[in-house]
Amino acid sequence: MTLAQYHGDQLSHADTWLNLHDDELRRRAVQAAGEKDTVTLVSLTRAYLTHHSRSGILTSPRTVEAYTLGVRQFLEYAQTQALNLLRPHRHDAGRYVQALLAGGRKPAGVQLKVAAAGCLYRALRWAGATEADPFREVRIPKDPTSGIEKRPPYTEDELADVLEHADPHTTFLLFLIAHAGLRISEALALTWDDLEEGTRRIHVRSGKGRKARRVTMSVRLARAARQFRTLYAPGGPEHSRYRPAGRAPGYVFRYATQQAARYHLTQVFQAAGVPFRGFHPGRKYAGTRLLQQVKDFGRVAAHLGHASVDTTRRGYAVLAAEDLKDDLAGW
Incomplete structure (x- = not known):
């Protein structure tokens, strides 16, 4: 049985x-x-x-x-x-x-x-069915290639081309990933109360490991958030048509699954002639660009919601070599 x-x-x-x-x-x-x-x-x-x-x-x-x-x-x-x-x-x-x-x-x-x-x-x-633990001492070889080399971030030109073909809905989602550095699960879990356009803050209530954090919006993201709220929030002209399907009231996006988000973004990327490589390259764009500006792994880790600065350092250390280009130009 x-x-x-x-x-x-x-x-x-x-x-x-x-x-x-x-x-x-x-x-x-x-x-x-x-x-x-x-x-x-x-x-x-x-x-x-x-x-x-x-x-x-x-x-x-x-x-x-x-x-x-x-x-x-x-x-x-x-x-x-x-x-x-x-x-x-x-x-x-x-x-x-x-x-x-x-x-x-x-x-x-x-x-x-x-x-x-x-x-x-x-x-x-x-369950008491066995005492076996066959995977306890298994060793898995490490991949010497860094994650950022295997799966590089979207480029500035790629994102610009995609945004030219995006409607307010996909524009806002793309900015959440590529400027705020949100994981796609964090973006889809947002409610209207989590967006503070006036102070340019996003309240991520349940990030990886159930950790909450506040994320700063870029100026362009705050502008996209205001436009999105005007159109789709309760009382907006598109709210009744856009009302979340099968989700509790208050969520920003009408779909809850990554598959649905992937479908919408893929359509826009295809229209722009840019290969869609997933959500994470957008998050990597946020991390790499911010690190190039602030040169501080700790601040970038806080923005991305990494549990450890080591995670950020391993993921974006390749930038250190890129930063030497100007310094070595005269050699």
Whole structure:
């Protein structure tokens, strides 16, 4: 008997496991692992994330989604390789890492897949199904290429070309990413009360790690925010047509998903003849331009909401070499 997939809220879903007697919890987990039952093992992992991970019920939906996908992919590999999940061979985890790398995945992507598989095993140990911890000593090679080299920021010319084709809606979203340096999840979570055009501040209430911060608007962003509010806020001429679909009242953007935001921005980039490389290159534009101006990793880290200055330094250290061009010109 497998656990039926539950489509309610995250806590109720987890409680379907937590309310089981320890013997029944172990029995279901052992059976699911033996059968490589993806639905049940994903459900078990999500329950573990909800009740026993560091963030518990506050684990971000993106993390839950990424771990869900990672567990599914590991189970597909385990199925094709006929792995014994409860009694893995000491080389199984290493072979999985090498298979991912051989398949063309970058080290950062492999790290995420290994984290998801490791979470599955923590869930199985929590359920009492096994003591195995095959990913504990797995080593993943580091990628020597910096993130900014692998995925460079949009250029000034690219953004200018895109803005020529953008309506007030996409203009505001683009400025939030490329000037305020907001993550796309932070932009989509904004409410009208979070925008303070008069003081040129944005209140990000739930950034990465659930950290709140206030972000300064550029003059152009504040102007775009005022225009956007005039058109689309309650009482504006476009509000009734633009009213958020399926979202609670008060949100700035009518769509809540990154897929919807990607669709809208992709249309504008295509019209401008600029390849859309995702949201993060816009955020990198904000970080690189600000660092070139202020020469202070700490201030840039605060603007971007990085938990550590080291994160900013690793991501934008390549600029130090660029800054030497003028100094070395006369050599």
